[in-house]
Amino acid sequence: MSTSTISKKITIKGGTLGGVPCSLTLAFVPKDGKADFKTVYPLAWKVITRLNDNASFTYDWNNFFGASRVVTDPDTATAEADEYTPLAVNRTTDLLLDDKRRPPEFYFSDPTTYSQPTARVMNRTGQYVDIGAGYITNLDDPSEAMNTVLVVRRVVDQSPAYVDYIPTLKIWASLDYTQSQLLDSSVNNITPLWEGTLTELTGKQITITIDRDSKGKLVAKDSSSLAGAAAKSSFLKQLSANFDRPYTYSVVLAFAHPALVTDGVQSISGALSAQGYFSKTVQKGFDYEARLELTLPVGFSCNKAELDMIAAIDANPTIHGKAFIKSHSGAALISANNGLETWIEINPASRQWFDIDSEQVRTLDVAGLGALSSQYTQGENAAFNGANEESFTKASAAEVNGSGANGSADPVAIKAVRRKGNAAPSDGNGSVNNGDSAEVPDDETKFRSVRRSGGGRRALAA
Numbered sequence: 001m002s003t004s005t006i007s008k009k010i011t012i013k014g015g016t017l018g019g020v021p022c023s024l025t026l027a028f029v030p031k032d033g034k035a036d037f038k039t040v041y042p043l044a045w046k047v048i049t050r051l052n053d054n055a056s057f058t059y060d061w062n063n064f065f066g067a068s069r070v071v072t073d074p075d076t077a078t079a080e081a082d083e084y085t086p087l088a089v090n091r092t093t094d095l096l097l098d099d100k101r102r103p104p105e106f107y108f109s110d111p112t113t114y115s116q117p118t119a120r121v122m123n124r125t126g127q128y129v130d131i132g133a134g135y136i137t138n139l140d141d142p143s144e145a146m147n148t149v150l151v152v153r154r155v156v157d158q159s160p161a162y163v164d165y166i167p168t169l170k171i172w173a174s175l176d177y178t179q180s181q182l183l184d185s186s187v188n189n190i191t192p193l194w195e196g197t198l199t200e201l202t203g204k205q206i207t208i209t210i211d212r213d214s215k216g217k218l219v220a221k222d223s224s225s226l227a228g229a230a231a232k233s234s235f236l237k238q239l240s241a242n243f244d245r246p247y248t249y250s251v252v253l254a255f256a257h258p259a260l261v262t263d264g265v266q267s268i269s270g271a272l273s274a275q276g277y278f279s280k281t282v283q284k285g286f287d288y289e290a291r292l293e294l295t296l297p298v299g300f301s302c303n304k305a306e307l308d309m310i311a312a313i314d315a316n317p318t319i320h321g322k323a324f325i326k327s328h329s330g331a332a333l334i335s336a337n338n339g340l341e342t343w344i345e346i347n348p349a350s351r352q353w354f355d356i357d358s359e360q361v362r363t364l365d366v367a368g369l370g371a372l373s374s375q376y377t378q379g380e381n382a383a384f385n386g387a388n389e390e391s392f393t394k395a396s397a398a399e400v401n402g403s404g405a406n407g408s409a410d411p412v413a414i415k416a417v418r419r420k421g422n423a424a425p426s427d428g429n430g431s432v433n434n435g436d437s438a439e440v441p442d443d444e445t446k447f448r449s450v451r452r453s454g455g456g457r458r459a460l461a462a
Contacts, residue, residue, distance in 0.1 A: 090270035
């Protein structure tokens with residue numbers, strides 16, 4: 001399955017350390033307080049025991065959420081993921097126990113639609129379990145791996161655990177933790193060398209260099225600035241500077257039949273919410289169209305939102321085809337006064353559509369919101385390149401039972417949930433080790449298994 005994700009490569013480099021190596025601990029501690037160190041604990045995601053001058057370690061991260069059943073060693077406080085499943089926002093799954101097998105086996109049910117903007121696991125095993133939250137790399141590949149970053153401890157039977165998280169990464173020096181060990185609240189009293197929320201950083205490559213200053217103190221600097229913090233401030237950015245998320249992108253989606261609209265919009269919205277978008281929809285009753293409006297994460301442009309929208313549509317087809325974009329628009333919030341918000345439309349042919357930090361030649365009577373004039377630079381738009389118009393014409397004429405019809409209902413591709421495996425194995429430079437994949441044996445039992453690298457296995461419903 002293809003799905004729309006945010007991915008980053010995080011490189012830790014040793015700069016000028018004066019020949020004195022240091023040790024580093026990397027962990028995700030969501031800035032919203034999700035990790036309370038009472039029920040939800042961060043793991044030592046990566047531990048670099050010795051960083052020398054000019055050495056480097058590179059790790060992959062993405063926002064493809066996964067849930068796992070975790071086995072926590074009571075002596076070492078290290079956590080190891082066993083069974084796991086992909087789990088998007090607006091989806092829920094049950095963790096179950098098959099006690100008819102010997103030995104008994106835990107497994108996850110197929111994810112189903114969930115009305116809340118979160119990813120939920122319900123414990124239905126009849127006992128306490130530890131549930132991990134993290135991300136999955138290389139889905140459906142022999143090197144597929146579950147990377148657990150948070151653990152919800154001792155979830156009681158018939159109770160939920162939520163596995164979506166804000167990816168706020170912290171880096172500390174000289175902590176006494178081993179990799180995959182649960183952190184305790186004492187880390188809150190130690191100032192990290194570096195901290196950043198990955199979805200708020202621009203670019204796919206984040207390089208963090210560790211140096212010692214003239215006094216010998218360890219310092220960290222990164223190559224990626226916070227999204228939206230560019231030195232040059234654009235016209236709309238100046239006006240929108242006082243607002244948290246001041247940009248929106250909207251589309252009118254067409255489906256093959258009105259019966260496909262509600263589920264289709266929910267599937268697309270669920271895929272986008274995992275990337276940090278907030279969404280709302282306006283429907284016309286029993287109609288084949290729906291309007292979907294996205295509030296953009298910090299630093300995202302309308303064109304990026306459009307590319308993510310197209311990817312979400314492509315990732316959620318049914319036997320009736322896919323939804324199609326009939327029209328699109330963008331807007332920027334420039335004032336809010338006495339309950340009245342004023343927005344300016346963003347021209348899809350302007351630089352602003354592609355880069356919210358670009359300079360525009362504009363004049364504006366701000367007090368009266370008077371005449372607005374611009375010089376625009378033409379750009380190539382993500383959705384309207386001539387293909388969509390023809391596709392939409394075909395879509396509006398198609399019948400639901402025709403193979404050329406369009407729609408989007410439940411995301412059918414994420415079905416394989418009875419996986420079993422360890423955290424991603426890595427070598428000295430942090431790369432995932434690749435192993436061989438064995439043949440799948442013929443079996444008359446309820447489940448079949450595929451061996452994965454690192455000794456883990458992912459089991460698929462037969």
